[in-house]
Amino acid sequence: MVQVEREKVLPIGKVLNDKSRPLKERFRALFTLRNIGGPDAIECINLCFQDDSALLKHELAYCLGQMQDKAAIPILVKVLEDKHQEPMVRHEAAEALGAIGCPNVIPILEKYLNDPVIEVAETCEIALGRVKWIGQKEDLTDDNPFSSVDPTPPLASKNVAELKSILLDESSSLFNRYRAMFSLRNLRTEESILALSAGLKGNSALFRHEIAFVLGQLQEPCSIPFLAENLRDTVENEMVRHECAEALGAIATEDCIGILKEYLMDEKIVVKESCEVALDLCEYENSPEFQYANFLKN
Numbered sequence: 001m002v003q004v005e006r007e008k009v010l011p012i013g014k015v016l017n018d019k020s021r022p023l024k025e026r027f028r029a030l031f032t033l034r035n036i037g038g039p040d041a042i043e044c045i046n047l048c049f050q051d052d053s054a055l056l057k058h059e060l061a062y063c064l065g066q067m068q069d070k071a072a073i074p075i076l077v078k079v080l081e082d083k084h085q086e087p088m089v090r091h092e093a094a095e096a097l098g099a100i101g102c103p104n105v106i107p108i109l110e111k112y113l114n115d116p117v118i119e120v121a122e123t124c125e126i127a128l129g130r131v132k133w134i135g136q137k138e139d140l141t142d143d144n145p146f147s148s149v150d151p152t153p154p155l156a157s158k159n160v161a162e163l164k165s166i167l168l169d170e171s172s173s174l175f176n177r178y179r180a181m182f183s184l185r186n187l188r189t190e191e192s193i194l195a196l197s198a199g200l201k202g203n204s205a206l207f208r209h210e211i212a213f214v215l216g217q218l219q220e221p222c223s224i225p226f227l228a229e230n231l232r233d234t235v236e237n238e239m240v241r242h243e244c245a246e247a248l249g250a251i252a253t254e255d256c257i258g259i260l261k262e263y264l265m266d267e268k269i270v271v272k273e274s275c276e277v278a279l280d281l282c283e284y285e286n287s288p289e290f291q292y293a294n295f296l297k298n
Contacts, residue, residue: 013044065096098127249278
């Protein structure tokens with residue numbers, strides 16, 4: 001990663017931490033800092049954990065995990081331990097610790113395996129599984145066609161029926177079901193995407209939210225009805241609804257834009273903000289600049 005001078009990083013951090021700026025601008029600043037990396041970028045992100053937006057703070061934790069810089073571990077531990085932080089923020093901090101994968105985080109993850117917030121407890125279980133898996137593996141390549149650091153490795157199977165059976169098996173460990181999830185994602189077929197979409201009816205809110213996340217990565221229109229159903233369900237966990245909104249933003253069809261506009265005034269702030277950010281993503285995905293860049297890439 002290219003070193004960027006502190007003088008260039010700090011103005012980006014100032015945008016991120018400026019509560020008067022539109023959320024979409026602050027998100028763009030965050031993603032820029034994630035791509036830059038280094039101690040100054042991490043410190044700018046750390047300062048933002050005092051913000052009021054749970055959506056933004058959860059994305060801060062996610063980005064720190066994706067950066068995989070051990071310098072972020074103390075920050076993420078502090079967020080996980082802070083009971084005043086929203087559950088979705090603490091959950092993301094635990095997941096980020098798993099993404100970094102350093103064995104010295106095992107005691108802190110074990111400490112919160114029985115957290116009263118079920119999403120936090122379940123995330124610590126999955127993060128522990130990943131850290132221990134890393135410790136047992138020499139080759140960490142997992143045929144991931146995406147650039148993300150995933151909470152678990154995929155399973156070796158490419159049989160959709162078998163993977164769907166594991167995915168929907170409520171008696172199986174979440175770690176194993178996540179592995180089936182990422183295997184189905186990596187197949188990138190309509191059959192595998194429809195199998196994934198069935199997971200939006202699972203018992204665990206954490207599991208449903210991750211299903212929505214991978215459907216957003218896939219950006220396939222066949223998942224739109226399933227994502228829309230969970231977004232429209234006002235008794236659904238707000239963490240799941242938020243992820244469905246962002247997935248629809250990534251797919252970015254006219255149908256998605258219409259659905260997202262329905263919830264711009266949702267009573268759940270994290271859902272409302274997610275729709276705002278998702279609509280900005282729709283605008284970008286449909287811009288001539290993005291279309292041209294995508295044409296060159298393919």
